[in-house]
Amino acid sequence: MKVSKHSVLVFCTLSIACFLLLRTANAQNAEIGIKTVVIDAGHGGHDAGAVGRIYKEKDINLDVALQLGKLIGENCPDVKVVYTRKTDVFIGLAERGDIANKAKGDLFISIHVNSVGSSTPSGVSAYVLGVDQTGKNLSEAMKENDVIALEDDYSAKYEGYKPGSAESFIIFSLMQYAHQSQSYLLADMVQRQFTSQTKMKDRGVRQAGFLVLWKTAMPSILAEFGFISNPAEEKFIGSKQGRQTYARCLFNAFSEYKVRCEGRGTRIVLDEPQPSDEERDAAQPAEPEEVAAPADDALAASADERIVYRVQIASSDRKLPKNSASFGEYRGQVREHVAGGKYKYCVGEASSYREALSLQTRVRRKIGDAFLVAFLGDEPIPLSEARRRRP
Incomplete structure (x- = not known):
C-alpha cells in the first residue's frame, strides 16, 4: 500500500501532539516560579543577521540583551540571568537551546530585529513557536532558520530538519506545544509594551517555526523590534534611545509576566530613562557664582x-x-x-x-x-x- 507524505506528516503530528498533551498535564502540576531567565542575542560572529544601511542586527541584538540583563539584575535580584552570548561570537541555534536547558531556565527571550527585501514594511512583532495556519510567517521563520547551514553537520544536529522544508518545519513547531500558552502570555505582554512605548506599527503576536525556540524546555519567545530594512526604523532601533526602549519594553513585560505567574510581588514598570548628571550639566549653563543658596532651609x-x-x-x-x-x-x-x-x-x-x-x-x-x-x-x-x- 502506498503511503503519501501527507499521511506520514499527519501521523507524526498526532503522535507528537498526544505526547505533548501528557507532558503539559505533568508540567501544570509543577510550581511556577521565575528563578532563571535566559536572554538570547540573535546571530553573532560571522552571522551578522540582517544588515541595514548603517547597523548590523547582531550588534543591536547583543546591546539590547546586555541592557535587559542589567535591568533584571538591578530590579529583580532574586532572578538569575543567563546569556547565550555576551560577546560577538557565533552560537548555533540548537546550542542556544542547550544553554537554556542546562541553566534550567524558566524563561527564554530571543532578541532580534526584522528585515525584508523591501524598505516599505515596518512594525514590531513577537513570536511563539507554533504552526502558522495561514503561511504568512513561513518565509520569516525559514529565513532565520537557514543560518543552520553555517553550522557543521547540521542535518544530524537538527535531527532531520531540512532548510526550506515546510513538512519538517511543522513537526518541529509542535515541540513547544507544552509551553505554548505561557509563551503566548509573555509574547502578548511584550507586544503591548512595544506598541505603548513606540509609534511603530503593531504586527501582532504570531506563531512560526523558529528553530532557536525548538529545543528550549521552557516558555520561549522571539521578539522582532522593527525593520532594519526600513531606513526610518533602522535609524531609531539602532540609536541609543531605540535600544534602551527595546530593553525597557522587554523588562516591563518580564516583570508583569513574573508577577502574574508567581501570584505575588509587585510589578515594576520602568519609564523612559532620565539624562545622567553629566548630560544635564552639558545641556544647561553653569549657575552664576553670585546666586546664593536660599537662607531658609x-x-x-x-x-x-x-x-x-x-x-x-x-x-x-x-x-x-x-x-x-x-x-x-x-x-x-x-x-x-x-x-x-x-x-x-x-x-x-x-x-x-x-x-x-x-x-x-x-x-x-x-x-x-x-x-x-x-x-x-x-x-x-x-x-x-x-x-x-x-x-
Missing part, C-alpha cells in the same frame, strides 16, 4: 524630599479631559504628564514605597492593570532610582 528642599509615588491608570496618544469616562471612578481626580510622546494619567500620591504599594492595591481593585510610577518634583523618574533615594 525649609525652602531648600532636597531632591529626596521631592520624590513621590503615584499610580498610573491610563495612557493615550491624545490629550484626554480629566473627567473622561476612560478614568472610571477616578474621573476628575487624575494628574496628567507627558512622557515618550504620550499623555499619561495618574491618581493618588505617596511619599514612601510602602505607602505606594498600599495605594496601588486600592487602585487595582478598580483598575486591574494600574501600576506605580515615581516622580522627582514633576518629572517622572525610574522606579528603581526613586527606591534608592526614598525607600
